[in-house]
Amino acid sequence: MTVILNQSFTGISIGAVLLLIALGLTLTFGQMGVINMAHGEFIMTGAYTTYVLQKSISNAGVSLLVALPVAFLVAGAMGALLEWLLIRRLYTRPLDTLLVTWGVSLMLQQLARDVFGAPNVQTHAPDLLTGNISMGGVTFASSRLFILGLALLSVLALTIVLRLTPLGRRIRAVVQNRDLAEVSGIATGRVDRVTFFIGSGLAGVAGVALTLVGPIGPTMGTNYIVDAFLVVVVGGIGQLKGSVLTAFALGVLQSVLEYSTTVSVAKVIVLVAIVAFLQWRPQGLYTLRTRSLA
Amino acid sequence: MTTITETPPTPLTARLRVPGAFALGAVLLLGVAPLALSDFRLSLLAKYLCYAIVAVGVSLAWGRGGLMVLGQGVFFGLGGYAMAMHLKLTDAAATGETLPDFMQLYGTGDALPWWWEPFANPGFALAMTVLLPMAVAALLGFFVFQRRVKGAYFAILSQALAAALSIWLIGQQATTGGTNGLTDIQGFFGYSLDDPVNQRMVYFVIAAVLLLLMAAARQLFVSRYGELLVAVRDSEERVRFLGYNPANVKLVAYVVAAGMAGLAGALFVPAVGIISPALIGIVPSIGFVIGAAVGGRASLVGAVLGAIAVAWAQSTLSDAFPAAWTYLQGLLFVLAVGFLPGGLASVGVVLRRRRTRTPATGETA
Numbered sequence: 001m002t003v004i005l006n007q008s009f010t011g012i013s014i015g016a017v018l019l020l021i022a023l024g025l026t027l028t029f030g031q032m033g034v035i036n037m038a039h040g041e042f043i044m045t046g047a048y049t050t051y052v053l054q055k056s057i058s059n060a061g062v063s064l065l066v067a068l069p070v071a072f073l074v075a076g077a078m079g080a081l082l083e084w085l086l087i088r089r090l091y092t093r094p095l096d097t098l099l100v101t102w103g104v105s106l107m108l109q110q111l112a113r114d115v116f117g118a119p120n121v122q123t124h125a126p127d128l129l130t131g132n133i134s135m136g137g138v139t140f141a142s143s144r145l146f147i148l149g150l151a152l153l154s155v156l157a158l159t160i161v162l163r164l165t166p167l168g169r170r171i172r173a174v175v176q177n178r179d180l181a182e183v184s185g186i187a188t189g190r191v192d193r194v195t196f197f198i199g200s201g202l203a204g205v206a207g208v209a210l211t212l213v214g215p216i217g218p219t220m221g222t223n224y225i226v227d228a229f230l231v232v233v234v235g236g237i238g239q240l241k242g243s244v245l246t247a248f249a250l251g252v253l254q255s256v257l258e259y260s261t262t263v264s265v266a267k268v269i270v271l272v273a274i275v276a277f278l279q280w281r282p283q284g285l286y287t288l289r290t291r292s293l294a
Numbered sequence: 295m296t297t298i299t300e301t302p303p304t305p306l307t308a309r310l311r312v313p314g315a316f317a318l319g320a321v322l323l324l325g326v327a328p329l330a331l332s333d334f335r336l337s338l339l340a341k342y343l344c345y346a347i348v349a350v351g352v353s354l355a356w357g358r359g360g361l362m363v364l365g366q367g368v369f370f371g372l373g374g375y376a377m378a379m380h381l382k383l384t385d386a387a388a389t390g391e392t393l394p395d396f397m398q399l400y401g402t403g404d405a406l407p408w409w410w411e412p413f414a415n416p417g418f419a420l421a422m423t424v425l426l427p428m429a430v431a432a433l434l435g436f437f438v439f440q441r442r443v444k445g446a447y448f449a450i451l452s453q454a455l456a457a458a459l460s461i462w463l464i465g466q467q468a469t470t471g472g473t474n475g476l477t478d479i480q481g482f483f484g485y486s487l488d489d490p491v492n493q494r495m496v497y498f499v500i501a502a503v504l505l506l507l508m509a510a511a512r513q514l515f516v517s518r519y520g521e522l523l524v525a526v527r528d529s530e531e532r533v534r535f536l537g538y539n540p541a542n543v544k545l546v547a548y549v550v551a552a553g554m555a556g557l558a559g560a561l562f563v564p565a566v567g568i569i570s571p572a573l574i575g576i577v578p579s580i581g582f583v584i585g586a587a588v589g590g591r592a593s594l595v596g597a598v599l600g601a602i603a604v605a606w607a608q609s610t611l612s613d614a615f616p617a618a619w620t621y622l623q624g625l626l627f628v629l630a631v632g633f634l635p636g637g638l639a640s641v642g643v644v645l646r647r648r649r650t651r652t653p654a655t656g657e658t659a
Binding site for chain 1 (some may be wrong): 580
């Protein structure tokens with residue numbers, strides 16, 4: 001019983017990491033259709049931001065809390081710049097955004113290597129997040145609980161922005177019918193940039209969280225990026241609830257399979273399961289119904 | 295392998311242009327290069343030509359069919375491993391062993407894994423270099439295309455496949471050599487690969503395969519099927535209304551491209567002497583597509599030359615200036631794909647269009 005509980009907690013915490021990483025993609029890939037391979041490097045930006053802040057703020061807890069908004073702004077600004085320089089020219093060719101942003105991702109990785117050096121760096125987790133919390137024989141790593149909380153908080157914040165603010169209404173309008181939004185007086189170009197800013201900023205927040213569970217290095221983004229895309233694909237394009245459910249489902253599936261087989265076999269089975277799932281629902285778990293034919 | 299002339303040619307030269315270019319390419323590859331290049335440079339060229347063979351398939355599936363094949367590393371790897379498994383087994387047999395060297399070091403026991411055994415047979419191994427990648431492509435392609443999974447989904451699924459295969463190979467240290475891969479391959483069907491003469495022979499085989507596949511792909515492009523493939527790329531719904539099944543059209547292109555990548559991987563092994571997970575994961579898989587994109591995905595010659603040029607630039611510049619090369623590589627992708635979707639092969643067309651002020655048509659990806 002405790003084994004099952006422990007494994008499901010591992011699964012949920014894998015899911016929480018997946019969710020944090022995929023959340024920004026739900027906006028940029030899901031809503032806007034941009035396959036941004038540099039998303040992983042925005043995650044890296046968030047992680048390095050934490051590292052830099054910790055050098056000037058010695059209290060690990062404070063620096064972590066400061067890092068969250070700063071990483072959001074830094075990664076968001078990079079995303080908005082990328083959108084303005086390159087991506088807005090490519091909205092008619094979504095697949096090409098993959099290759100273009102891959103080029104950007106290569107350059108950003110090299111930049112990180114030149115600035116911070118090729119070897120991985122470490123940050124110190126705050127004391128509060130280094131221990132475990134035991135409850136009824138089940139151990140929860142505090143850092144994992146923090147990530148879970150952060151992921152849920154991010155989902156909540158994003159939901160509020162998308163559902164309840166004028167900006168959110170404009171974002172949804174542009175996604176559902178760009179032309180109609182344009183003739184209704186919405187500056188679609190500006191909405192695109194803000195959407196991209198938020199999506200990329202969320203990658204920065206994910207990067208801050210990842211400093212608690214893994215090494216910080218120039219190639220850290222590539223380790224997560226494909227998994228994150230899979231979450232959005234399975235969840236359904238642009239569907240927040242789809243991404244949330246899928247992230248946790250994939251996390252638990254991965255953790256259960258890893259327990260009964262090996263890490264590599266688990267990866268393969270998860271992929272097969274995803275292909276099988278897409279036979280059943282080719283458009284993902286949830287689909288946005290619009291009147292457009294596309 | 296000449297640059298395509300941009301002036302409208304007269305009918306006779308038009309008919310001779312393609313065979314002429316092909317003949318020139320054959321003379322350069324089979325005649326001039328072996329005479330002009332040192333053994334070392336020729337073996338490097340052999341490696342680039344393997345990438346060029348993959349690019350022929352990419353040009354078919356992506357350039358003509360609009361299928362972004364981001365998992366070509368999988369098929370390259372399957373072909374490469376099938377070949378390398380056979381060569382490792384013959385190497386071992388030559389020294390009187392039954393197990394390849396790495397299995398004696400790290401293996402789980404004295405027995406050869408059951409799925410290694412058939413690869414001792416050269417005919418089976420050779421067939422598998424092509425059939426195995428084609429089978430995997432057929433399986434994935436069937437499920438994906440039949441259910442009309444969208445373009446971006448397909449690109450990401452094929453990437454995930456590349457990631458999964460390389461992770462799986464790394465995990466099976468005892469039977470696949472893990473991260474190191476299958477290394478230190480000595481012989482090629484009884485010929486020692488240490489001998490420069492035999493290395494030249496390998497080069498000739500690779501060059502001949504490339505030329506043959508280019509000729510075959512060219513025939514496929516001008517065939518009815520080639521027209522249909524372009525039609526599916528440009529307007530899948532209309533093709534469906536005309537009574538064809540676009541899924542089958544796409545499947546054929548995907549499977550053929552996979553077979554070519556498998557063959558390229560199989561030839562890569564004797565040319566370079568190694569196959570490893572690092573050569574087939576996500577990064578190299580995107581690399582296969584990038585070469586073709588830079589050269590010109592829709593143009594066969596452009597894709598092939600682009601693949602050779604990028605591979606050449608990679609090995610020359612990355613040794614001399616590793617950091618600068620990475621920036622340059624990134625910039626190259628951004629500029630070539632973002633601002634010149636037809637690749638370098640389309641420079642002439644773009645310039646002419648700008649002169650005559652015809653609006654550029656957006657390409658559906």
